[in-house]
Amino acid sequence: QVQLVESGGGLVQAGDSLRLSCVASGRTSSVNAMGWFRQAPGKEREFVAAISSSGSSTYYAESVKGRFTISRDNAKNTVYLQMNSLKPEDTAVYYCAGYRSGFYYSASPPAYWGQGTQVTVSS
Numbered sequence: 001q002v003q004l005v006e007s008g009g010g011l012v013q014a015g016d017s018l019r020l021s022c023v024a025s026g027r028t029s030s031v032n033a034m035g036w037f038r039q040a041p042g043k044e045r046e047f048v049a050a051i052s053s054s055g056s057s058t059y060y061a062e063s064v065k066g067r068f069t070i071s072r073d074n075a076k077n078t079v080y081l082q083m084n085s086l087k088p089e090d091t092a093v094y095y096c097a098g099y100r101s102g103f104y105y106s107a108s109p110p111a112y113w114g115q116g117t118q119v120t121v122s123s
Contacts, residue, residue, distance in 0.1 A: 001026045002112045004096045009117030012086055016121070020081040022096030022114055031098035031112060034072060034079040035059075038092035038119075045095065049081060050104035059104050064090075086121045093118050 008020040024031050035050030049070040050059040058070050069082040079096065094117050097110035 002028065002030055002098060004031075004098055004112055004114035006094065006096045006114045006117040009094060009119045011120045011122065014087055014121055014123050016086050017082070017084045018086065018119060020083070020094055020096075020117060020119075022079045022081075024077040024079075024098060024112075028077050030100060031077075032102040033099040033104045035097045035099070035104060035110065036070065036079075036081045037095045037097055037110075038090075039095070039116075040089075040092040043092075047106070048094070050097075050099075051079060052104065053102040057103060083119070086119075088121050088123045091119060091121050 003025045004022055006022045012018055032053035036048040037045050038048050039045040048061050048064055049068055051070045051072050055072050067085045072079040096114035098112035100111045
């Protein structure tokens with residue numbers, strides 16, 4: 001079993017920054033690439049960012065490119081999402097995701113999910 005636990009969400013104002021963290025535990029050898037998704041009220045869950053198992057490759061949704069940065073610390077089994085210049089439209093529940101593959105493929109869904117952390121950006 002793999003557990004993914006997110007933290008770092010909160011209420012901020014437009015233009016502020018937040019850093020989300022996701023710690024993997026359990027059978028962590030099964031988790032390779034990792035990513036972040038988000039789901040706003042009344043909308044479908046959408047891809048935000050992903051990072052390969054080594055950290056050498058990163059992937060971003062167009063809506064967050066240049067503002068969000070994904071990184072990981074494999075020694076701590078942790079992936080981060082640094083979010084800068086936040087906008088009200090970034091308001092959503094953010095979910096950590098784990099992949100069995102070492103790289104992110106948009107056609108392959110994550111194998112593991114966290115429980116989510118709320119990010120609210122006020123205008």
